[in-house]
Amino acid sequence: QDGADWIINGAKMWITNGNLAHIAIVWAQTGDGIQGFIVPTDSAGFKAQEIHKKMSLRASVTSALFFDNVRVPDSARLPNVKGLKGPLGCLTQARYGITWGPIGAAQACLREVLDYTAERILFGRPLASNQAIQLKLADMARRITTAQLLSLQLGRLKDAGKMQPTQVSLAKWNNCRMAIDIARQCRDILGGAGITTEHSAIRHALNLESVITYEGTETVHELVGGRELTGINAF
Known part of the structure; x- marks a missing residue:
């Protein structure tokens, strides 16, 4: 001053x-x-x-x-807040919004491979007719739906004024991990073409490398969960 x-x-x-x-x-x-x-x-x-x-x-x-x-x-100078409460309060709200973004990326990747596997003919039949592909697609849908429900419940808690920072960390961690894993798996299903700009999975995968890092890395949110469970701050 x-x-x-x-x-x-x-x-x-x-x-x-x-x-x-x-x-x-x-x-x-x-x-x-x-x-x-x-x-x-x-x-x-x-x-x-x-x-x-x-x-x-x-x-x-x-x-x-x-x-x-x-x-x-x-x-x-912002007059009504001092200490880490101000910036961390902003981060909590931003992290809530981020829990939704990866869901859209994962949905886009799944939609793309659904279309691709229905049209891609191998050995006289569509790729989607293979059990290995269907198992992967079904698992993607399960993980996306779980993430949607997690963010939906978090939004309900937020509207009720009951949302806790640890809950936001759990959702940010879960949904980013879900999306980046699905993007990578979709890239794999697309084969060699999956690394080209003809398809969007590789773009989503690369962008999600940032999303899983910013507003608290995956490791930070794991440690937030560990602190909640044990009562010990391991940061």
């Missing part, structure tokens, strides 16, 4: 739309704990650098943000 202003220094990578946004919500360590600030991206000392050479979420702009003595007035 500098008089009536605040001076922010630091950096943060992997920020979606960092090169496009007009403001950044910044959580910074202060002498009075962690506090949030609204920082216009045209502020002196602010720089956003786009991250290139990505193999995942290529349609999305991802950036590194740099703060070099960025000065903001006290009016830019």
